[in-house]
Amino acid sequence: MKKVSFAEFGGPDVLQLIDAEEPAAGPGQIRIAVRAAGVNPVDWRLREGQVLGAHPLELPAGVGLDAAGVVDQVGDGVEDVEVGDSVFGEGAGTYAEFAVLTAWARMPSGLTFEEAAGYPSVVETALRVIDEVGVLAGQTLLVSGASGGVGSAVLQIARERGITVIGTAGAANQDYLRSLGARTTTYGEGWVERVRQLGSVDAALDLAGSGVIRELVELTGDPQRVVSIADLDAPKFGVRFSGVAGSVPAALAEAAALISQGKLRIPVEKSYTLAEAAAAHIDSQAGHSRGRRVIVV
Incomplete structure (x- = not known):
């Protein structure tokens, strides 16, 4: 099969499209024929060699944690899906024609593989950090960098929970944030005072x-x-850095439910x-995104 891999830590140029052996599903796992893979900031952070508290890498390593596709192999002990089912979920080395998933959910009807691949880690992260920061219904949550995938999920989940959200993003994404129910302002000089006014x-x-x-x-x-998911220096200020949690089936189930109910997009x-793949990482590192970037296989 074809897969994206890297043999040394570094910039996007270390990524290579190679021929590799197909992986096999072990106990409690499934293998999918990948139709699309999500591109997440953690992908390029791991490629750079950043230590994020999870997913230790041995080189050469594959790339990607999220994918959507068709089940073609079911490991021992798996009873909730069958060969031929369409699923989305989390695993490892998902920038590939085949990938093993360790957590998954059936794809909600009406969702394309391309769309579904953008949800798994994003929604897991959004649910996790909302809980970790301890914000409750009736309170106000400030989201710095709100227009990307995690921000998009946070805004919608918070709105569903009765939390008011103030989001910061670039000028081009202000209308997008408002469409998700947030009060908005741009970052840049004077942003703190602009937030206070909101x-x-x-x-x-x-x-x-x-x-x-x-x-x-x-x-x-x-x-x-x-709580920060992006600044490794956060603990110097007494702030929690929330890294990669890994596969969380409950988060995928909640994502599927919210999508099916029309409460998350x-x-x-x-x-x-x-x-x-290298171009996808370059664009992801540049930021200023609205929603998700995905690799279509």
């Missing part, structure tokens, strides 16, 4: 890693009310081929 902040999430931890602590008044901003 309301008091009970908790905050840093999703972009743009060096705003000090300001988020200032706005919430308590470093324990701030994350648009696909751009698609790439396997051969364009």
Whole structure:
């Protein structure tokens, strides 16, 4: 099969499209014929060799954690899916023609493989950090870097839970954030005061890693009310860094339910081929996205 791999840590140029042996599903796992794979910031962070507290890598390594596709192999002990079922989920080395998943859910009807591939890690992360930051119904959550995949999910899940959201993003994404129910402002000079004008902040999430931890602590008044998924220096300010949690079936089930109920939708901003994986990483690292980037196999 074809898969994207890298033999050394580094920039996007270390990614190579290679011929590799097909993986096999072990006990409690399934293998899918991949139709699309999600592109996540964790993919390029791991490629760079960043230590994120999960997914230790041995080189050479594959790339990608999220995928959607058709089940073609079922491991021992798996009873909830059969060969031929369409699923989305989390595994390893998903930028490939075949991948093994360790957590999955059936794809909601009406969702394309391309769309489904953008949900797994994004929704798991969104659900996790909303719970970790401890924000409750009736309170206000500030989301820095709100227009990307995780931000898109956070805004919609928070709205469903009765949480008010203030989101920061670039000028081009203001209308998009408002469409998801957020109060919005741009980042850049004076952004802290602009946030204050939108309301008091009970908790905050840093999703972009743009060096705003000090300001988020200032706005919430308590470093324990701030969580970052993108700034490795967050602990220096007493702020929790929430890395990669791994496969969480319950999060996928909740995502499927929200999608089916029409309460969650994350648009696909751009698609790439396997051969364009380096370009996908370059674009992901540049930020300013609206929704998700995916690789179509």
